[in-house]
Amino acid sequence: MPVYFYWGEDQFRLEQAVKNLRQQVVDPLWESFNFEKFAGEDAEAVQAALAQVMTPPFGGGDRLVWLVNTTLGQRCNAELLADLELTLPQIPPNCHLLLTSTQKPDSRSKAVKLLQQHGNIQEFSPIAAWKTAEIEQQIREAAQRYQLHLPPEAIQLLAEAVGNDSRQLHNELEKLALFAGDRPLTAEDITTLVHATQQSSLTLASTLLRGDTATALSQLEDLLLQNEPPLRLLATLTKQFRTWLWVKLLSHERDNQRIAKLAEVGNPKRVYFLQKEVNAVALPSLQACLQILLATEYQLKLGAEPVATLRQGMIQLSLACSRRSWGDRSGGADN
Structure with a gap:
C-alpha cells in the first residue's frame, strides 16, 4: 500500500x-x-x-x-x-x-x-529501560546488520553502556565494526572501546531512591556531559517518582491489574518489581521527593543556573529517601 x-x-x-x-x-x-x-x-x-x-x-x-x-x-x-x-x-x-x-x-x-x-x-518507540532482554535482542539484531559476532557477555556490556538509546547503539556498533574487521569481538574489546557512561535518567532515579548521593551526582554529571536537557531529565524523574508514589499508596491493593491501571504502568507484571523497589522507602519520603522535583523545575524555569540547581535537587532527593526510609525502619520517626 x-x-x-x-x-x-x-x-x-x-x-x-x-x-x-x-x-x-x-x-x-x-x-x-x-x-x-x-x-x-x-x-x-x-x-x-x-x-x-x-x-x-x-x-x-x-x-x-x-x-x-x-x-x-x-x-x-x-x-x-x-x-x-x-x-x-x-x-x-x-x-x-x-x-x-x-x-x-x-x-x-x-x-x-x-x-x-x-x-x-x-x-518506533524506545524500549523501556527496564526491559533488558528486549534491549539485548535489539543489540543482537543491530549487530547482525553490521556483520558483528558478539558473545553474550559483550551484548550485556553494550546493553549496560548504551541502554535503550538506539542512536548511541548504532554509533558504537559502527565503531566496533571498523575495529573488528573479520574477527569476533570480545568483552574486553567492548570495555576498551565503548565508554560506559551512558547513564539513563531512570538509572539516576533508582540511585536516588537508594539514597546513594555520591553515585547519583556522578550519574548526573554523565547525563549532563551527554547534553541531556535539564527539564527533560526532571520530567523523567518526576514521572518515575510519581509512579513509585502511586505504587506505595496502593500497597494495600492485591490486584496488580488495578494497581497498574491507577499508577499508569503499561505492563502489570512490572508492578511486582516496583513494589520491591519502594518496599523500604517511607510514603512521606516519596511525597517529599515530588515536592523537591517541583521546586527544582520551578527554579530552572525562573532562570536558575542549571548545573548547580540540579546538583542541589539531587542531593535533597537522595537525603530525603535515605533519611526517611531509615526512620521508617527504626520506628517511624519521620512518619
Missing part, C-alpha cells in the same frame, strides 16, 4: 525507516522532482500534500510525499477528513504518502481508521 504512518519517540529508528523508504522508492537522479516535504500540522500544507501525491512521478522512479510532524493522528477537521476519504483510495501505485509523528495515533479517530484501512502504521 502506498500510504505509511510512522510514529514514536525513537527518532533514530524512525529516521532510518524514512531513509530506507526514500531510497527504495525514489530514483536519486529524479529526487528533486519526486520527493517533497510538507508541514504536517498545517491544514493548507496537508491539502497541498494530498494534491501532490496524486500527481504522477516525473522521469524515473516513484514519487514520495512526506507530511512531517503530522497532527492527523490526533485531530482532523471535517474538511481534511473528506479530503483523506477522497484521496487515499485513489493514490496511484507509483506515488507514496508518508506521515510521521512523535505522538501515538488515536485509534478512535476516523482519520486514523482511514489510514489503517489504506496504509501501514508502524511504531
Whole structure:
C-alpha cells in the first residue's frame, strides 16, 4: 500500500525507516522532482500534500510525499477528513504518502481508521529501560546488520553502556565494526572501546531512591556531559517518582491489574518489581521527593543556573529517601 504512518519517540529508528523508504522508492537522479516535504500540522500544507501525491512521478522512479510532524493522528477537521476519504483510495501505485509523528495515533479517530484501512502504521518507540532482554535482542539484531559476532557477555556490556538509546547503539556498533574487521569481538574489546557512561535518567532515579548521593551526582554529571536537557531529565524523574508514589499508596491493593491501571504502568507484571523497589522507602519520603522535583523545575524555569540547581535537587532527593526510609525502619520517626 502506498500510504505509511510512522510514529514514536525513537527518532533514530524512525529516521532510518524514512531513509530506507526514500531510497527504495525514489530514483536519486529524479529526487528533486519526486520527493517533497510538507508541514504536517498545517491544514493548507496537508491539502497541498494530498494534491501532490496524486500527481504522477516525473522521469524515473516513484514519487514520495512526506507530511512531517503530522497532527492527523490526533485531530482532523471535517474538511481534511473528506479530503483523506477522497484521496487515499485513489493514490496511484507509483506515488507514496508518508506521515510521521512523535505522538501515538488515536485509534478512535476516523482519520486514523482511514489510514489503517489504506496504509501501514508502524511504531518506533524506545524500549523501556527496564526491559533488558528486549534491549539485548535489539543489540543482537543491530549487530547482525553490521556483520558483528558478539558473545553474550559483550551484548550485556553494550546493553549496560548504551541502554535503550538506539542512536548511541548504532554509533558504537559502527565503531566496533571498523575495529573488528573479520574477527569476533570480545568483552574486553567492548570495555576498551565503548565508554560506559551512558547513564539513563531512570538509572539516576533508582540511585536516588537508594539514597546513594555520591553515585547519583556522578550519574548526573554523565547525563549532563551527554547534553541531556535539564527539564527533560526532571520530567523523567518526576514521572518515575510519581509512579513509585502511586505504587506505595496502593500497597494495600492485591490486584496488580488495578494497581497498574491507577499508577499508569503499561505492563502489570512490572508492578511486582516496583513494589520491591519502594518496599523500604517511607510514603512521606516519596511525597517529599515530588515536592523537591517541583521546586527544582520551578527554579530552572525562573532562570536558575542549571548545573548547580540540579546538583542541589539531587542531593535533597537522595537525603530525603535515605533519611526517611531509615526512620521508617527504626520506628517511624519521620512518619
